[in-house]
Amino acid sequence: MVKEYGYEYDAVLDKELYEKSKGKVTHEKFMGAMCLRSGRDVLKVVAREFEPTAVLIPSLACDSMILPFEMYGHEVNYYKLNKDYSINQESLYSLIPNEDKTILFLYMDYFGNKTIEDAELEKLKASHPHLIFIEDRTHNLLVNSRYTFKSDFTVASLRKWIDIPDGGLMWTDRELKKKEYSEDLTFSEVRLRAQCMRNEFLQSGDESIKTEYRKIFSTVTDMIDEEKLPGLMSQYAYERACQINLSEVNEKRRRNAQVLIEELKGFSFVQDKTGLGDVYVAVLIENRDEVQRKLASMGIFGTIIWPLNDKQRAVCEVSKYTEEHMLTIYCDQRYSVENMKYIASCIRRVCNE
Numbered sequence: 001m002v003k004e005y006g007y008e009y010d011a012v013l014d015k016e017l018y019e020k021s022k023g024k025v026t027h028e029k030f031m032g033a034m035c036l037r038s039g040r041d042v043l044k045v046v047a048r049e050f051e052p053t054a055v056l057i058p059s060l061a062c063d064s065m066i067l068p069f070e071m072y073g074h075e076v077n078y079y080k081l082n083k084d085y086s087i088n089q090e091s092l093y094s095l096i097p098n099e100d101k102t103i104l105f106l107y108m109d110y111f112g113n114k115t116i117e118d119a120e121l122e123k124l125k126a127s128h129p130h131l132i133f134i135e136d137r138t139h140n141l142l143v144n145s146r147y148t149f150k151s152d153f154t155v156a157s158l159r160k161w162i163d164i165p166d167g168g169l170m171w172t173d174r175e176l177k178k179k180e181y182s183e184d185l186t187f188s189e190v191r192l193r194a195q196c197m198r199n200e201f202l203q204s205g206d207e208s209i210k211t212e213y214r215k216i217f218s219t220v221t222d223m224i225d226e227e228k229l230p231g232l233m234s235q236y237a238y239e240r241a242c243q244i245n246l247s248e249v250n251e252k253r254r255r256n257a258q259v260l261i262e263e264l265k266g267f268s269f270v271q272d273k274t275g276l277g278d279v280y281v282a283v284l285i286e287n288r289d290e291v292q293r294k295l296a297s298m299g300i301f302g303t304i305i306w307p308l309n310d311k312q313r314a315v316c317e318v319s320k321y322t323e324e325h326m327l328t329i330y331c332d333q334r335y336s337v338e339n340m341k342y343i344a345s346c347i348r349r350v351c352n353e
Contacts, residue, residue, distance in 0.1 A: 112276025
């Protein structure tokens, strides 16, 4: 059996569930949230609710957070972050126009680092009643919110946390005006096939399978980016998610993150506290690209989760530095304590070469 660490989830097809759910999307709620096909689709739902306007997005954000708004004609503006990844309030306020016009404001915590205090959110709401607040909970989905402030929309990508082929979540108390959704399951079917192929590769070591599933994973999101209509979550993914013990998932991630942090003492962590959102463990290193390549040759994959555009880099030095230096280490439920210690030892060895 091949040993690889990181990268996309592999999966074993639940044949009985697949036959029962084939061709179906879900209209059920999960964790009290509406179920969409992906995080991108969740943001499409938000974006299409409003006439084209300005959207305020943190400069450290991936294109999957930007494209849905651009797709619906909104103008994306980026605000700066401070060195601790909190929102640079001077930058944020400078982007809010004085006129009484609807503005969309998206904010998120980074690896457990709280970016804005409740008091500041309340102040913003009081002084700018036209602001629409959108909280992205992808990084801290499985822990209790540290905010008492209630956003207009809360969004998250579920498939970052568990081995489902598709899945995004949205919470809102607002009555949605637009209620048309795509029920196309091509994205889910293709990703599920790639996940099963990856499992086959890990069992057999057949490199031709690896080449094929990697090509699928690298291109499959294009079909979402090309479709304006937001899609619903597949029934297969929904049923699989319902079978998973999320508390156990969260506990294993917290444990694994703690092992990595202890084993990598001396490294510069984006955050060094566990239990606040253990989607990855992120470190900042000077020769990130070289380290990443060497680790990949050893079967350890760290991903660059925020490739930035030129405008984002120009707006914020912290975001630019993070993009260039951050290595994200997978700490999810697939791995044991021994796996984490092995990964940490490899990172130390490569960084000391």
